[in-house]
Amino acid sequence: MKAIIVIGDGMADRPISELGGKTPLQVARKPSIDKLPRLGISGIMDPISPGIPAGSDTSHLAILGYDPYKYYQGRGAFEALGAGLEVGLGDISFRGNFATVDNDLVVTDRRAGRIGNSDADELAKSLDGIRLDDFPDVQVVFKHTVEHRCAIILKGPRLSRMVSDSDPEGERQKIHVVKNLDQSSEALRTSSIINELTKRFHQILENHPVNTRRRVAGLPPANAILFRGAGTVPKATPITETYNIKALVIAAGALYKGVCRAVGMDTIEVKGATGTYETDTVAKARAAVESLSKYDYILVHVKGTDNAAHDGNFKQKIAMIEKIDALIDYLLKNVDLSETFIAITADHTTSCDWKEHMGDPVPISITGPEIRVDSVERFSEVDCAQGGLGRIRGINITPILMDLIGKSKKFGE
């Protein structure tokens, strides 16, 4: 028995007046998605707890069975893992941006003109592996990911994730001086390292031939790195060990791959899977079906629904839901439902009106063999509330799916 869970990021919503008080899930044409409740059992799910808006990182941790209040230690390590870097238990990881600053370190472009991949790759090589004179025991790992984005890891003794961001999260502001967020000597030391590193990175980048070239071409130089989201990798028993399974994530975004890698899941690259509106959802479905022979538990993540909601674009959100319908259609046509379970849910509600994550529950449907089929006919926030699963929490989902595929362990005798 196998299980595939499809997560539409931020796919749930609140009723939208322009949609006659319906949600995008209620309005979208999604005959395949709706087969899941019709053939299965449904419910509503609070990613964290009722009324608490979840981040994508905390929610995915919960959905994979890890209490985020216990295991969440910042976003940085997930981004680094998702970028394919190896992150040790004591390492401190950050998300970073290539940015443009003036001589006073005032940010003039937070994305260095959305610098292209080849320039950024070349610049990254000059930063990876550098050492600071004042902190000779600290190793710096630097990797460019996509566009202006990068991941940075500090490796060494006495480091702490309890440091603030240098990223001012806006332009025409000076790069923030990083501060210690607790009174430990480790946090103080780490904040000094980042402040020192910010200067060194600026020195190296300012005079780098790539930036000389960019200036000549009239492009903003990528002459600074902004740090944010200091994080460590949680010390958790891998999901593969807990359930004695092989598990895979199919996602484009580094964060989702990172969370899944942190709990022991494998990742694969799928051609056409981009994390954008143009992503090839059927390619993801095909990759999932092809991986079923090797994996017991596969998480397929689609990001575009969340992007659309953050943009306040409910039409785009509906279009993305319809692209997820194509994904489910492929699965239903190519998966043997007598030995495979398919679940669909969202990692949180993202409101097109508020353009933000909200604390409302999300719908969930599960179909497969030996399911207690209820009377829910459509996959939506309102319909699924009438389902046989009742109201569950994110942290319940993986134990339910592992139990359905016969991988749970009895507690007691």
Next chain:
Amino acid sequence: MKAIIVIGDGMADRPISELGGKTPLQVARKPSIDKLPRLGISGIMDPISPGIPAGSDTSHLAILGYDPYKYYQGRGAFEALGAGLEVGLGDISFRGNFATVDNDLVVTDRRAGRIGNSDADELAKSLDGIRLDDFPDVQVVFKHTVEHRCAIILKGPRLSRMVSDSDPEGERQKIHVVKNLDQSSEALRTSSIINELTKRFHQILENHPVNTRRRVAGLPPANAILFRGAGTVPKATPITETYNIKALVIAAGALYKGVCRAVGMDTIEVKGATGTYETDTVAKARAAVESLSKYDYILVHVKGTDNAAHDGNFKQKIAMIEKIDALIDYLLKNVDLSETFIAITADHTTSCDWKEHMGDPVPISITGPEIRVDSVERFSEVDCAQGGLGRIRGINITPILMDLIGKSKKFGE
């Protein structure tokens, strides 16, 4: 966005045979209350946990978002806060009764003939601020509240709330000697202080001119104070700080005002709000509407439903529900539902048959903008169990309402 939550104390019930197996909520004429589920989302709510009968104090703590197992530290401090006293973190507060005792300290009237306010006020002045020779470092604050009731606070070092009551809770019994409930020196010291104070209060009251006058008039003298409910104020982040809101309680009973004050809410006095069957519920609704410009979150409490159930009087309970219907009617006519949420619930089930709090869940309905409207048509224990909120806990309510009005904070990124 704003939220008003209306709490009918003990409003939920069990089916009553004299009502053809219906509950008072199912029988009462309440067209306005029923509009809330019709326009909104409903569910059932366990104030604490399924099957656990909640007190009004623990339930209100939970409804305001504070886990009562963590934050409940006895009733006394809430009564003192509700009486308008300032209570510090180490202070020990009690509820008290003016009572009549004979020469052997046997209680002959637990309420001193339901002593009137002017007599009690005058007697209280002679007790407030006294010092005990053996405990010179302890300050005594004494305030009469209503009828025979009073609040007492001990301020000083090394005090503990872990002491038993002196109130025998019945007549023809001697005032109980207060005992320490744990082995700490603080509890032992506090029990000695109360026992000493009981004697001093008796000495002062026995010969007080008010009691001389009362004896002449044939009234029972108020010559003793009975202590119960030793409590401390919980050390909790105020709700106003957690959510960055202004919050108000509209209630007559000291307990409700006290719990709300303990978590940082303001109180106002409403003319005609009495906490009895005669209370002016529409005056409370008017006060809520008038306060909407200043406050984000308003809790309106009505006590009479609980009193009626404790009296075993289901007709009176139905009448009180109909008075709450008038309150909701006023709100619906005077509140803009495009920017204000209205919720209604009970703090616990009080059974007219058992005349006591029971552990059954209570119904809850929430209406306002962007609500995922379900198909529940009536506000009752049975109907709301079919609602889109499913089964939630008391502690979920404030997070849900704060998220609806856009005051929640995301956990994770």
